[in-house]
Amino acid sequence: MKNVVANTAFKTVLIVIAAIIIAFATASLGFPQHMATMFEDMGAYSFATGYAGLAYKYSGTVENLARCVDDSILAADDANIINYGDKLVKRKDFISYSEKRTAASNGVNYYHFVYGKLACAKYNRGKKEGALKAAQTSMQNVSDFPVNNALGLLSARAFKKSDIEFCRKLSEEIGKFNPSDEQQQKYYDAVISILTEITE
Numbered sequence: 001m002k003n004v005v006a007n008t009a010f011k012t013v014l015i016v017i018a019a020i021i022i023a024f025a026t027a028s029l030g031f032p033q034h035m036a037t038m039f040e041d042m043g044a045y046s047f048a049t050g051y052a053g054l055a056y057k058y059s060g061t062v063e064n065l066a067r068c069v070d071d072s073i074l075a076a077d078d079a080n081i082i083n084y085g086d087k088l089v090k091r092k093d094f095i096s097y098s099e100k101r102t103a104a105s106n107g108v109n110y111y112h113f114v115y116g117k118l119a120c121a122k123y124n125r126g127k128k129e130g131a132l133k134a135a136q137t138s139m140q141n142v143s144d145f146p147v148n149n150a151l152g153l154l155s156a157r158a159f160k161k162s163d164i165e166f167c168r169k170l171s172e173e174i175g176k177f178n179p180s181d182e183q184q185q186k187y188y189d190a191v192i193s194i195l196t197e198i199t200e
Helices: 002-030 032-042 045-059 062-074 078-089 094-104 110-124 128-138 150-160 164-174 182-199
Strands: none
Touching (some): 094 110, 110 128, 110 150, 150 182
């Protein structure tokens, strides 16, 4: 009798586990955006990136691709920042989307934020030329020196690594720009200061 009860209980547990697995799989495949939100709320950004990526495959929208980038940044996952970041900055609607995100933020320029994180991720992975090219691309139509632009962020990263040769390249590149206001001038001077400190 005990064996029958034990077997019944065991089968019941297996059925419950199977039902949970099936429900989770169904939610994962059918509702990736909701799953991404759930893992974001938990702070599990690596998992959130995976579900955001699935949502992007389904929709192809710039919003879902940007979510992949955002979650990758929060997860500090350089490989995914590069993977999704390269795709995002190449989209024709990236600039218009960035303008919307910037307008909705508290002064954070989303365009420069993404390019800065992308350039630094490439640098972290040993792709220095790719990092410099990303930073240069972000500044192609810029004559001044926006705060927290990719060249500035990349300079801080190279300085932290005591990368003298790369800092020299950055210093030469940054010298092509002219700050347009007091805030930009302070940022420009701070960046030049750390580059000068390491290269002289």
